[in-house]
Amino acid sequence: MVRSSSENDSSVEEIQSLSDLFDGLFKTVNIVVYLRRQDRLAVSLYSTALRVGWTHSNVLPKAGAARSHYYNFQQLLERWSSVFGEDHVTVRLFERAQFASGSLYADFLQACGWPELVGQLEESPAHNEALSTVGALALLAINQAVARFVGEEERVVGRRVRLEMADRLTQRYPSGKPTITKAQAQSFLAAFTASNAEVERRWFGGQPVFGTDFSDYPDELETVSLPWDVLTTVSETVVRYILEVQAKKQETIQPALLRIAQQQASADSTLRQVARVLDTVEPRLATRLSRIAVQIKGRPGIDN
Known part of the structure; x- marks a missing residue:
């Protein structure tokens, strides 16, 4: 049974x-x-x-x-x-x-x-x-702020930071x-x-x-x-969240950049590979690198 x-x-x-x-x-x-x-x-x-x-x-x-x-x-x-x-x-x-x-x-x-x-x-x-009323409002504010500049994957990465804040505020403001x-x-x-x-x-x-x-x-x-101290906690959490997400991204891109550096590839090919790796972290920089790769391809005096 x-x-x-x-x-x-x-x-x-x-x-x-x-x-x-x-x-x-x-x-x-x-x-x-x-x-x-x-x-x-x-x-x-x-x-x-x-x-x-x-x-x-x-x-x-x-x-x-x-x-x-x-x-x-x-x-x-x-x-x-x-x-x-x-x-x-x-x-x-x-x-x-x-x-x-x-x-x-x-x-x-x-x-x-x-x-x-x-x-x-x-x-x-x-x-x-x-959650307490204060904890719920603070967590809602965090979620709405985070959703404006990160995707679903990043929300998962920073989940621990949000939950630590929610638990801390609920202990501090348990009513409601x-x-x-x-x-x-x-x-x-x-x-x-x-x-x-x-x-x-x-x-x-x-x-x-x-x-x-x-x-x-x-x-x-x-x-x-x-309360003012809650707003301070929310602000600190946003900073911690961003740092957490960026650290996770760095863990992802650093090995990829090292592999590219060890290759014997042409200059334009190397720039295109780096641009692809950086696209999720620094999309504007990735776009500029892609344009540079196009410009230097075939130019005399550049290792292709």
């Missing part, structure tokens, strides 16, 4: 591939699915998105097929049930107050039928803790979190009323499970200004 979990945007084809992977290896496969009320899930995912470079200030995703595919729990459970069977899908709520022993780790082990393992295995430390208004949360959740009712009917015996408590949301969002 094996228990499995996966991201909730998996397609039927991807789920079937997982089933095929287990085929013949286990007698039964049971799936444990954790559901979090859609508005709270969206707020949590926004913090995660900021950590990987998200540049948009909208906490809630726009309406459309992608949002429906990810947040429609009825469709989610039907996809998994269509492959593994409804009897092999266990549905739990991602609500700390309802976790066994107050721990997701313990709750999962109990859902798997292994309560004896609770406390016997080392629990992994929490990752991707929710990226949020939405009460009306926005209610409107977002209302879009899934019918599908949530079907989930409650089929997997929870008709008992309401998602609740209608919106007291953790404000009626209106407050205007938050970044």
Whole structure:
């Protein structure tokens, strides 16, 4: 027997591939699915998105097929049930107050039928803790600034710098979190009323499970200004980010330039090769070198 979990945007084809992977290896496969009320899930995912470079200030995703595919729990459970069977899908709520022993780790082990393992295995430390309001605003500012002058690859290179800043600011300013208004949360959740009712009917015996408590949301969002020391930290992070990216580029181009220098190539050919290497680092210089290579090609007195 094996228990499995996966991201909730998996397609039927991807789920079937997982089933095929287990085929013949286990007698039964049971799936444990954790559901979090859609508005709270969206707020949590926004913090995660900021950590990987998200540049948009909208906490809630726009309406459309992608949002429906990810947040429609009825469709989610039907996809998994269509492959593994409804009897092999266990549905739990991602609500700390309802976790066994107050721990997701313990709750999962109990859902798997292994309560004896609770406390016997080392629990992994929490990752991707929710950003504070200040941390989220600062990280959004960094992401937007960085996106203006670097590409996707460079954002990955500098990810560590951004995350260190976010963690430091969240520790310094722990209160608050990226949020939405009460009306926005209610409107977002209302879009899934019918599908949530079907989930409650089929997997929870008709008992309401998602609740209608919106007291953790404000009626209106407050205007938050970044403190002066945060602006200083943001500025320092931008500088560190640029240095990190440039250092990574230097690691890439230096071996290439050394190889070119060791070749017995003509002057114009050498310049063209150097221009190609420098194109991603200093595009204007690369363009000038390419033009010079064209100009000197064939000129008398120049080694060609």
